[in-house]
Amino acid sequence: MLEKYADLLAPIYQFLGCETPDSWIDEAKKPEHLQALLVDHMHCELKAAQSAAFLIRKYALDNASAQTLLGWIKPYEDFVYRKVGDGKFSASKNELIGSLTAKPEYAYNQDILDKMVRLIKEELHHFEQVLDIINVKGLRVQSLNASRYASGMIKHVRTFEPAALIDKLIIGAFIEARSCERFAKLAPHLEPDIGRFYVSLLRSEARHYQDYLELAQQVANATDPQRFDIAARVAEFKAIENDLILTPDSDFKFHSGAPALVA
Secondary structure, X not given: OOHHHHHHHHHHHHHHOOOOOHHHHHHHOOHXXXXXXXXXXXXXXXXXXXXXXXXXXXXXXXXHHHHHXXXXXXXXXXXXXXXXXXXXXXXXXXXXXXXXXXXXXXXHHHHHHHHHHHXXXXXXXXXXXXXXXXXXXXXXXXXXOOOHHHHHHHOOOOOOOOHHXXXXXXXXXXXXXXXXXXXXXXXXXXXXXXXXXXXXXXXXXXXXXXXXXXXXXHHHXXXXXXXXXXXXXXHHHHHHHHHHHHOEEOOOOOOOOEEOOOO
8 A cells, every 4th residue: 555655755864764653553553542542633733734825924914914823723723622613614724825924024934834835735724634533433533732743842942033933843854754754664554434534635745844844944034044954953863853753651642652661
């Protein structure tokens, strides 16, 4: 099923630097973990959309457009965090891109807007697809505590610009690349319909990580590419991300580390 994606996955494995531990796969494929796996996956899709929206609002949009963007994501947040709504979402998001205006200060703002709007649309569509699977399987939507994965990288973001923006874009690249790697690892071990769904996500997740890296390089090039060395910063975050993936983690999540041994 995955042979034809070998060329797509090879640069992702190289970028990540380590593969998901077999011990995590062994846990993830257990039927009793399907609830946690799918619900956390659904939450991850929303968080990915929210993170992209944050970047757009902070760095690329005028105030009026930012308010429009907030209204776009709010029904999903209401459903997940406030238990409001029936899980049926409007298709109006597909019309949004033409109504947003990028700030004129930097040339890369338009590319941030274009790439992140496309990413948000895709992540929210994936959210709806995962929710459909949850409903079909008779599972329940539930609140979850945050995992250590994203927060473990975010705490290393620098506090001055444009370094902070560059770091956030690099973190986005690692999250998307790791998601792609885990979809590929999990697909052969899950129920066939879920496995096919995970394989269907590979191309979009691979493109998302590339978009984040391209934007990080654009920001560096527009300021001082020698001072803001993307390759060096990627290497630093690779070490941080690998540590989060390979070290024992007591909480099972879609991006959690190696399962901690229970005494």
